[in-house]
Each structure stands twice: as C-alpha cells, then as structure tokens.
Amino acid sequence: MLISDGELAVAAAQAGAAVVRAMYGASLARFEKSAGDFATAADIEAEKAVIDVIRAARPGDAVTGEESGRTGSDGAERMWLVDPLCGTLNYAARNMLVAVNVALRAGSGITAAASADPFSGEVFWTDGARACARRDGVDERLAPSPGSRLVDVNLDPPFPNAPGFLAARLLADPGFAERFRPRVVSTTLAVAWVAAGRRAAYVTDGHLRDSVHFAGVIALCQAAGCVVTGIHGQPVHTGAGGLVVAADHETHTALLHLIGNQVPTPSHGDAATSS
Structure with missing residues (x-):
C-alpha cells in the first residue's frame, strides 16, 4: 500500500529523531560550516536516515538536505526539504531542545510536513x-x-532587516514586558509549539522561503489556524521577510505594533532632504 505524503513525512522525521536520540551525549566530530556554525556527526547521520526513508518511498522526488544539499532530478516537481537537527548548538552542549524537520514542496506550496522532538517522542x-x-x-x-x-x-x-528591525530590541520594548514573557529556545521546535498552544507567538528575522528549517513548521502553523505573516504583516515570504506566527489575531496585532515601534519615523527635515 502506498504511504501518503503526510505519513511519509512523519516516518522520515521519526527516523532522523531516532538517530539524534541515540547519539545524544556522545563525543561527536564537528564539521565547521561558517563562523560560529557547525554540523556534528549526528546531523550527518540523521540526515542520511531521513533521506533513506524518503528515497525508498519516493525515488523520483528531489531532496534538499541542510548538510548534503540538493539531490535528484533538476526538473522534479516535488522537493523534500530536510533539516536533520534544528538546534545543533543546543545539542552539542547537551541541551535537549532540538527538532528534526521534514517538508514536501509540491508545486508552489508545502503539502506535507513533520517536526519531530527526539526526546519527548512527539511529532507535529x-x-x-x-x-x-x-x-x-x-x-x-x-x-x-x-x-x-x-x-x-x-x-x-x-x-x-537590521537596523530597522532587530528581534533583540523587541524584548527591550516596555510594551512587550507589559503583555508578554520572552523565551529563547533557539530551535524551530518553538514554532511548532505555537500551533500546539504552548507558545503565544514566535518572531524571527530572515528570508525563509524554502528554508529547510522553517518551511515545514510554517505550513504546520498555517494548517493549525495560526496567524502567519512577515514581520510587517505582509504575506509570508514576501516583502521584508521575517516571520511572525501568533496563536490569534489579537496577539499578532500587538506584536506588529511593537515591531512597528522600531521603524524610525522621518522628521520633516529628513523628508524634505530625501524629496
């Protein structure tokens, strides 16, 4: 019986999560990627496990893995996006806040996705x-x-979007402290938690279209009924970029107002100079 895309995403994410869980706490080789960023042997092995599951079920699909890049036909209509260990710095420091993300882009949209928590055993x-x-x-x-x-x-x-928008500056706004309490998990597992009711919202900068980290959890939140836009309220993946995912419209509106506080208002002199 042919497995559905949704079930395949779950199975692939679970396969990666099993590797991440099994290798946790071991002394792992590190592979430098850029300043302050690296992959571990667990990233590499988890990605291999995820891709093996996808390849066995959908040999004609293309795959883009964070560590291995793109494989498969250039003309493939279906592309799997694989983030085998979201939260590598957490994991290397023996912090269990990580996720394994798998998403399928078919045509212009994400049609199936899964985000697995290797240590709770949950899959969103x-x-x-x-x-x-x-x-x-x-x-x-x-x-x-x-x-x-x-x-x-x-x-x-x-x-x-700096200096016009800095996520860190959002936390210093008195209006933020009056209404919200900040958390910094440093893994996209926290985006899935908005869909699950464990976070009121999630905010990040960045250009996230086809991001192996974010594509799947954005689709998850949209399917769950969250309010999902860019940092200025525009449709996600357009304009300035960034991401605001909120549990409801009231929370979303409040966060857009706080983000708007960061955008400087030109003085009359500035406006005259620029005209």
Missing part, C-alpha cells in the same frame, strides 16, 4: 489540511492558544 505534522501532534501512535488535533503569553524570539543571525 500536517498533510496540508490537518495539523496534529502524534504521541505513542495517537494523533491529537493542534489547538493554538495565546494563554501562556510566552513569545519565543529567535536571536540567531542573520539579521537582514
């Missing part, structure tokens, strides 16, 4: 219509909620 997944958390083989529909008032903010570079 969508088939484009439903958004669920799977625990011990049982699926539960995801229900976003602003009740926690916790907002996760990604402070990792790059910051393409």
Whole structure:
C-alpha cells in the first residue's frame, strides 16, 4: 500500500529523531560550516536516515538536505526539504531542545510536513489540511492558544532587516514586558509549539522561503489556524521577510505594533532632504 505524503513525512522525521536520540551525549566530530556554525556527526547521520526513508518511498522526488544539499532530478516537481537537527548548538552542549524537520514542496506550496522532538517522542505534522501532534501512535488535533503569553524570539543571525528591525530590541520594548514573557529556545521546535498552544507567538528575522528549517513548521502553523505573516504583516515570504506566527489575531496585532515601534519615523527635515 502506498504511504501518503503526510505519513511519509512523519516516518522520515521519526527516523532522523531516532538517530539524534541515540547519539545524544556522545563525543561527536564537528564539521565547521561558517563562523560560529557547525554540523556534528549526528546531523550527518540523521540526515542520511531521513533521506533513506524518503528515497525508498519516493525515488523520483528531489531532496534538499541542510548538510548534503540538493539531490535528484533538476526538473522534479516535488522537493523534500530536510533539516536533520534544528538546534545543533543546543545539542552539542547537551541541551535537549532540538527538532528534526521534514517538508514536501509540491508545486508552489508545502503539502506535507513533520517536526519531530527526539526526546519527548512527539511529532507535529500536517498533510496540508490537518495539523496534529502524534504521541505513542495517537494523533491529537493542534489547538493554538495565546494563554501562556510566552513569545519565543529567535536571536540567531542573520539579521537582514537590521537596523530597522532587530528581534533583540523587541524584548527591550516596555510594551512587550507589559503583555508578554520572552523565551529563547533557539530551535524551530518553538514554532511548532505555537500551533500546539504552548507558545503565544514566535518572531524571527530572515528570508525563509524554502528554508529547510522553517518551511515545514510554517505550513504546520498555517494548517493549525495560526496567524502567519512577515514581520510587517505582509504575506509570508514576501516583502521584508521575517516571520511572525501568533496563536490569534489579537496577539499578532500587538506584536506588529511593537515591531512597528522600531521603524524610525522621518522628521520633516529628513523628508524634505530625501524629496
């Protein structure tokens, strides 16, 4: 029987999560990628496990892995995006806040995705219509909620919209402290938590189209009914970029207002000079 794309995403993410869990705590080889960024042997092995599952079920599909790059036909209509260990710096420091992300881009959109937590055993997944958390083989529909008032903010570079927008500056706004409480998890598992009602919102800078880190969890949150836009409220993947994922419209509106506080208002003299 042919496995569905949604179930394949789950199975692939679980395969990667099993590797991440098994290698946790070991002394792992590191492979430098850029200043302050590296992969570990666990990243490499987890990506191999994920891709093996995809290749066995969909040999004609293309795959883009964070560590191995693109493989498969250049003309393939279907592309799997694989982030085998989101939170490598956490993992290398023996911090269990990590995720394994798998997403399928078919045509112009993400049609299936899964984000697995290797240590809780949960998998957050969508088939484009439903958004669920799977625990011990049982699926539960995801229900976003602003009740926690916790907002996760990604402070990792790059910051393409600086100096006009800096996520770190958002935390210093008195209005933020009046309404929300910040969290910095440094893994896209926190984006899935917005869909699950464990975070009120998530904010990051960056250009995220076809990002192996973000593509799947963005689709998950959209399927769960979250409010998902760029940092200035524009449709996601357009304009300035960035990402605001909120559990509801009220939270989203409040965050856009706080982000708007960072944009300098030109004085009359500035306006005259630029005209």
